[in-house]
Amino acid sequence: MQRLEKYTLIITEKPDAASRIAEALGNNGEARKFTENGVPYYEAHRDKKLIVVPALGHLYTVAAKKKKPLENPILDYAWVPRYEAERNPSRIKTWLQVIAKLGEEADSFIDACDYDIEGSIIGYCILKYTCGNRENEAKRMKYSTLTKEELEKSYDELMPQLDFNLINAGLARHEVDWLYGINLSRALTAAAKKAGNQYITLSTGRVQGPTLKFLALRERNIASFVPNPYWTLKAKIDFGDNVLEANHERIFEVEAEAKATATHCKSRNGKITRIEKRQFRQNPPFPFDLSSLQVEAYRLFKIAPKQTSSAAQKLYLDALISYPRTSSQKLPAQIGYQKILKNLAKIREYTLLAGELLAKDHLKPNEGKKTDSAHPAIYPTGKKPAKPLVGAEKSIYDLVVRRFLSTFGDSALRQTSKVILEIGGQNFTLSGMQTLKQGWLQFYGSLGILRENPLPSMNEGDEVSVKKIRPEGEFTEPPPRYNPSSLLRKMDQENVGTKATRAGILQTLYERKYIHGERITVTELGFEVTDVLRKYCPSIASVEFTRRLEEKMSEIQQGKENKSGVIAEAVEILKPVIASLKENEKPIGEKLFRAGRQATLEERIIGECPTCHSGKLIITHSKRTGKRFVGCSNYFKGTCKTAFPLPQRGFVKPTNKSCKECGWMTVLVWPKGKRPWNLCLNPQCSQKRRSIKK
Amino acid sequence: MSCKVCNRAVIEEGFCEWHLLAYRNLTDRFPVWQKAMEITWKDYLSQIAENSSAGNWVKEVAKYLIEKGENTNVGKS
Numbered sequence: 001m002q003r004l005e006k007y008t009l010i011i012t013e014k015p016d017a018a019s020r021i022a023e024a025l026g027n028n029g030e031a032r033k034f035t036e037n038g039v040p041y042y043e044a045h046r047d048k049k050l051i052v053v054p055a056l057g058h059l060y061t062v063a064a065k066k067k068k069p070l071e072n073p074i075l076d077y078a079w080v081p082r083y084e085a086e087r088n089p090s091r092i093k094t095w096l097q098v099i100a101k102l103g104e105e106a107d108s109f110i111d112a113c114d115y116d117i118e119g120s121i122i123g124y125c126i127l128k129y130t131c132g133n134r135e136n137e138a139k140r141m142k143y144s145t146l147t148k149e150e151l152e153k154s155y156d157e158l159m160p161q162l163d164f165n166l167i168n169a170g171l172a173r174h175e176v177d178w179l180y181g182i183n184l185s186r187a188l189t190a191a192a193k194k195a196g197n198q199y200i201t202l203s204t205g206r207v208q209g210p211t212l213k214f215l216a217l218r219e220r221n222i223a224s225f226v227p228n229p230y231w232t233l234k235a236k237i238d239f240g241d242n243v244l245e246a247n248h249e250r251i252f253e254v255e256a257e258a259k260a261t262a263t264h265c266k267s268r269n270g271k272i273t274r275i276e277k278r279q280f281r282q283n284p285p286f287p288f289d290l291s292s293l294q295v296e297a298y299r300l301f302k303i304a305p306k307q308t309s310s311a312a313q314k315l316y317l318d319a320l321i322s323y324p325r326t327s328s329q330k331l332p333a334q335i336g337y338q339k340i341l342k343n344l345a346k347i348r349e350y351t352l353l354a355g356e357l358l359a360k361d362h363l364k365p366n367e368g369k370k371t372d373s374a375h376p377a378i379y380p381t382g383k384k385p386a387k388p389l390v391g392a393e394k395s396i397y398d399l400v401v402r403r404f405l406s407t408f409g410d411s412a413l414r415q416t417s418k419v420i421l422e423i424g425g426q427n428f429t430l431s432g433m434q435t436l437k438q439g440w441l442q443f444y445g446s447l448g449i450l451r452e453n454p455l456p457s458m459n460e461g462d463e464v465s466v467k468k469i470r471p472e473g474e475f476t477e478p479p480p481r482y483n484p485s486s487l488l489r490k491m492d493q494e495n496v497g498t499k500a501t502r503a504g505i506l507q508t509l510y511e512r513k514y515i516h517g518e519r520i521t522v523t524e525l526g527f528e529v530t531d532v533l534r535k536y537c538p539s540i541a542s543v544e545f546t547r548r549l550e551e552k553m554s555e556i557q558q559g560k561e562n563k564s565g566v567i568a569e570a571v572e573i574l575k576p577v578i579a580s581l582k583e584n585e586k587p588i589g590e591k592l593f594r595a596g597r598q599a600t601l602e603e604r605i606i607g608e609c610p611t612c613h614s615g616k617l618i619i620t621h622s623k624r625t626g627k628r629f630v631g632c633s634n635y636f637k638g639t640c641k642t643a644f645p646l647p648q649r650g651f652v653k654p655t656n657k658s659c660k661e662c663g664w665m666t667v668l669v670w671p672k673g674k675r676p677w678n679l680c681l682n683p684q685c686s687q688k689r690r691s692i693k694k
Numbered sequence: 695m696s697c698k699v700c701n702r703a704v705i706e707e708g709f710c711e712w713h714l715l716a717y718r719n720l721t722d723r724f725p726v727w728q729k730a731m732e733i734t735w736k737d738y739l740s741q742i743a744e745n746s747s748a749g750n751w752v753k754e755v756a757k758y759l760i761e762k763g764e765n766t767n768v769g770k771s
Binding site for chain 1: 715720722726729732742745748751752
């Protein structure tokens, strides 16, 4: 690396962004790619020579200063390169060496990482620690899309310095989260290890604790729910060519009363006594912020929040959509509505829809209240994808485009109809719903299909013939389980975590075996961790506590609070909590160890034993040969000898699904480097015989 | 001492915290069922044990009470 000419070193967050920025800033879109020890960087020429080098996301992290023995609690920490703190640092050491070398020859620096808390910390750490305290002289590029036009504008109008308020807020968040995470998780893990002499990975933290608490509270309400019986009366009526179902206006709490009313109304004709119609406007949706995008992607496509986040990030790096980690629901006019629509009109799928909006006299999006000082809401840049999109990226891109178009649409006009029928002196109702004017719904396409249940044309005084009346027994339902989408919404409403961290927290809860399933169920281990926090350190699991810290960090961002003061306050809260956990280590450890073992066992349970019906089929190992098999839990007690062989190689886990052919339980077998397949346990299953014949 | 239903620590009436909550909900709701369906305590427990809307802890308590034939302080009809 021999470079005599001085240059500006531009630091980006990811390699894709580096290549795009270099090409956007280079004269005639030209940039030369170099690779040093596997680290790519780009040379471009504009007003002067530019070297654009990417980071690999976070290259630095918070870690304990002292190695061993660690004090309790650990309060002495520093920002260190990730290779010093993590077990699998991959290429980070080389990466930092290359950036440091490039930094030596540079005469000016620009931080071009994403303009948010995480991006600002990435740039700051590299400038401070890798490039030798260049953070105070560096300038900042601020952009929301990776389009050439916006990148050029951002370079021409550089911010004179880094946004230190944003950086301090980010550093404070990382440091407080690290202090809480490491100390609390260590206390729980150590307690469980002491109790069982076995290592179980346990964790909790400032955001994880309250999130698990929401889930545990809901699970508790569901698990202890006793339904109430009630009865509804349904009347099947003939009206012209239509058979309709009307409901009695009342809910019956006593079965005998419902039956008596049904008997009274039987064999009588009905008469329409009143028709009520109400029209209402349904406004276009707001443009997406990250949380609402994740919620909608889950609702429509069942794409997990973390996957949505990754797909959106990829689309952003391809300059197809704006920066996705935003909490804004605003689309400022400066983004250029007309220009985006004109470009979208060049994409076949959106030609007609974009054309329709372009024909409007005035374009005004329907915006929500939420704002973000750094970025607007998520919108498509209008750039045509270079190659056809597939999978989650395709769905997310289409969703972002359609949502963007919809926000400019007119309100939809909907109508509800309520028809009151009198049958034997009792009031029954028919309900209908229909869309009279599509408005924005046409832009949302198949994603915006609403419930349609139009009623036939009816008039007051019309007679209807009653075919059948019957009481139907029903039960009240427990509160619904959270799913990834509704949990993210709840976290957003309660101001727990940030748009960038929520999906990761949810993932951690799954990985720790605190929860399972798409309709989230809390495991015994999840309950016990919540219970420990509730009993021994209630402040940690309190929403109020984490919300107050979030507010403090926002205040740092606004320059109203001081980073060290906020951290000192957080440490003072933490100290007695750790002391309490230490003091009660024995009962805590016993609870957690037992629940941890149970969680591991539950992961291996396939279902009820088909032979003895009292034991459970479990994936286990032979004590004699060490071979893996499925056996009844009563096998070792000697009361049931049911057992099924399993393949000895690859990963095996219960599917919780029955065999389509014979209805027996199945397990998933995933041989290393091969495709996973389902194995039916029934030795007589015809599907199995067929696969053997093949 | 362990809970009558699981092996967690007993809080009151021989039940752990979870099953005690379920047991109390079960006994509190019985009068509603009794008025609605003129049902006996035993039939009530059987229906709850099979009801898809009832919670797991409630079902476990109901099954335990059926198995042990424990007549509680309610609904000895």
